[in-house]
Structure formats: C-alpha cells, structure tokens
Amino acid sequence: MDREKLLSLLASSNVKPQWVENSNPTTLLIDKIDLPGVCQQLWNNPDFFFDQLSCITGLDCGPETGTMEVIYNLYSIPFNQSLMLKVVLPRENPEVESVSAIWKSANWLEREIFDMYGIKFLNHPDLRRILLPADWEGFPLKKDYQEQETYRNIKLAPES
Amino acid sequence: MQEQNRQSAVSSGQASNNVEDFAYKESFGNSGLIITQLDNLLNWSRLSSLFPMTFGIACCAIEFMSTGTTPFDMDRFGMAPFASPRQADVMIVAGTVTFKMADRIKRLYEQMADPKYVISMGSCSNCGGPYWQHGYHVVKGVDKIIPVDVYVPGCPPRPEALIGGIMKLHDKIRGESIMTSRNNG
Numbered sequence: 001m002d003r004e005k006l007l008s009l010l011a012s013s014n015v016k017p018q019w020v021e022n023s024n025p026t027t028l029l030i031d032k033i034d035l036p037g038v039c040q041q042l043w044n045n046p047d048f049f050f051d052q053l054s055c056i057t058g059l060d061c062g063p064e065t066g067t068m069e070v071i072y073n074l075y076s077i078p079f080n081q082s083l084m085l086k087v088v089l090p091r092e093n094p095e096v097e098s099v100s101a102i103w104k105s106a107n108w109l110e111r112e113i114f115d116m117y118g119i120k121f122l123n124h125p126d127l128r129r130i131l132l133p134a135d136w137e138g139f140p141l142k143k144d145y146q147e148q149e150t151y152r153n154i155k156l157a158p159e160s
Numbered sequence: 161m162q163e164q165n166r167q168s169a170v171s172s173g174q175a176s177n178n179v180e181d182f183a184y185k186e187s188f189g190n191s192g193l194i195i196t197q198l199d200n201l202l203n204w205s206r207l208s209s210l211f212p213m214t215f216g217i218a219c220c221a222i223e224f225m226s227t228g229t230t231p232f233d234m235d236r237f238g239m240a241p242f243a244s245p246r247q248a249d250v251m252i253v254a255g256t257v258t259f260k261m262a263d264r265i266k267r268l269y270e271q272m273a274d275p276k277y278v279i280s281m282g283s284c285s286n287c288g289g290p291y292w293q294h295g296y297h298v299v300k301g302v303d304k305i306i307p308v309d310v311y312v313p314g315c316p317p318r319p320e321a322l323i324g325g326i327m328k329l330h331d332k333i334r335g336e337s338i339m340t341s342r343n344n345g
Contacts, residue, residue, distance in 0.1 A: 132259075
C-alpha cells in the first residue's frame with residue numbers, strides 16, 4: 001500500500017486520517033462524516049480502484065467504553081491490495097452513512113450489522129433484519145443484550 | 161454415539177415390511193380374490209409409500225441425503241424425496257429449527273394432506289441440541305411447533321438410525337384404525 005499516495009488523495013478531500021499502527025492490512029481510522037466521500041474516492045481513483053468490499057464487521061465495545069465500531073474491508077482486484085477502514089460510533093443511537101450505493105455487496109452486509117447490533121445505515125435501500133425474524137426484540141450481539149422470555153408464546157429457554 | 165445409533169437401528173429394524181404378514185388374510189386358490197380388513201389394507205398402502213418432504217435445514221440433511229443413496233436405498237421402502245408438501249406424507253425435519261424457520265415449517269406442515277407424519281431427525285430438532293443453553297435463536301425442539309411422531313436421536317444420526325426411525329413410524333401406522341382419530345403427536 002502506497003501510504004503517500006493515499007495521504008495525498010485523502011488530503012485533497014480534507015480528510016485527516018489516523019493510521020492504526022501494526023495492523024495488517026493497512027488500517028485507517030476515519031470520521032463517520034468523511035466515510036461516504038473517502039469510499040467514493042477509493043472506489044473511483046485509478047491509483048487505488050478498490051472495486052471489492054469483502055466484508056463489513058460490526059463491533060460493540062461495551063457499555064463501559066460507550067462506543068461501537070464498523071470496520072470495512074476493501075480489496076482492489078487490479079492492484080492486489082487491501083485496506084481496512086474503521087469508523088467509531090457512539091453506542092447511543094449509532095448511525096452511519098450506507099455505502100451500498102458504491103458497493104452492491106454492502107446491502108446485505110449492512111443489513112446483517114443492523115440485525116445484530118442495531119447500527120442504522122442511513123440511505124440504505126432496504127434496511128430490514130436479514131437473519132432474525134422481523135418482529136424480534138433487541139440486538140443479540142450487543143454486550144448488554146437481554147434475551148426475550150418468549151417469542152410468539154414459545155419459550156426461548158429450554159424446559160429443564 | 162455411532163454404536164448406539166446402529167444398535168437402535170438394528171433393534172427397531174426387525175419389523176417386517178412384508179405385505180403378506182399383515183394385510184392379506186386369505187386367498188382362494190387362483191381366483192384372484194382376497195379378503196382383508198380395511199384397516200390393514202389402508203395402513204399397508206400408507207406405510208408402503210411414505211413420500212418424505214425434503215426438509216434439509218442443517219447438517220442432518222447430509223445424512224438424510226445419504227439415506228437416499230444406493231448403499232442405504234430409501235427407495236426400497238417406497239420413499240423418494242418430494243419437493244412439495246401437497247403430495248408428501250411424512251416431513252423429516254433434518255436440522256436446527258430457528259425461530260425464523262419455525263414459521264415456514266408450520267406453514268409447510270399445514271399444507272401437507274392428511275394423513276401426515278413428522279419425523280424429528282437429530283438432536284437439534286429433538287430438543288435444541290448444542291444450542292440448548294445459549295442458542296437464543298433456536299426453537300428447543302420442533303415439537304413446540306408441530307406434532308412429532310418419531311424422534312431419531314444422534315448428532316447427526318447415521319442413515320441406519322434414520323431408517324430405524326422410519327421403521328418405528330411404520331409400526332405406528334400399522335396400529336392405526338380409521339374408526340379412531342389419529343393421535344396427533
């Protein structure tokens with residue numbers, strides 16, 4: 001990864017990136033407001049051409065820390081290089097702009113994050129639960145998740 | 161576990177599938193006339209061609225598929241997997257039942273025509289299996305959704321064990337009568 005090129009690209013759009021040291025692939029911590037612009041640049045720019053969004057990961061750092069993270073794994077097929085983008089969100093009412101307009105694969109990945117963590121992706125075309133039933137209560141991968149007692153009159157816990 | 165499964169399959173596999181053992185009571189020479197009880201005839205026709213609905217929802221489905229292959233030959237019991245609930249006779253629930261899937265299972269069960277039977281295959285659909293304690297998304301037993309006739313233990317059960325379960329279902333059908341309503345579950 002050519003860090004200098006990447007820095008100059010980001011500087012052109014007034015983004016002050018923070019490198020996360022000792023991480024593989026190269027990891028960039030960016031502000032959530034900058035995310036759509038940076039993604040658009042990385043996707044468009046002929047020097048990088050990150051044409052594939054391999055994975056989006058959600059992360060709940062717990063009530064003590066009070067933050068949530070969304071991590072984007074980008075891959076450029078023509079240049080064979082990877083980049084990781086990290087966005088930190090507040091734990092209360094977490095919202096971030098959707099990137100599904102840039103990468104189609106983000107659609108279902110973001111739905112999964114929404115399903116498990118309750119992070120809202122703004123301007124997502126179809127933000128519904130993807131794995132759990134539509135009328136499920138709560139977001140199971142949050143650290144303070146409390147299972148509901150029953151679902152449609154069926155007990156969740158086993159009868160011992 | 162495997163040894164246990166084999167044992168149970170062997171012990172329950174002794175019931176005969178031979179028509180003459182239970183259906184035909186008498187025959188008169190070469191006249192082509194047979195006398196039997198209506199119950200026996202109905203039961204024999206029902207149990208001899210149980211079409212299972214293909215319902216593979218987890219790894220148990222691999223063993224279910226294996227049951228259909230030549231070494232185990234499900235076809236010898238007149239069983240061929242059927243992809244529609246409308247013509248299926250038995251639903252073999254092969255795998256983990258999540259709450260999201262439970263809706264679909266119930267609907268497909270309701271779409272099946274009577275008489276219909278359910279075999280719960282494997283620990284997951286019996287009682288939740290490995291998701292017993294921490295699987296918030298798993299129904300702790302498919303019998304909370306639909307009535308189950310036969311439970312086949314194992315994780316996953318070997319094809320022999322599933323065939324053992326099918327034999328048990330045959331036994332159950334053999335004891336039915338049209339004069340009494342079928343005991344659901």
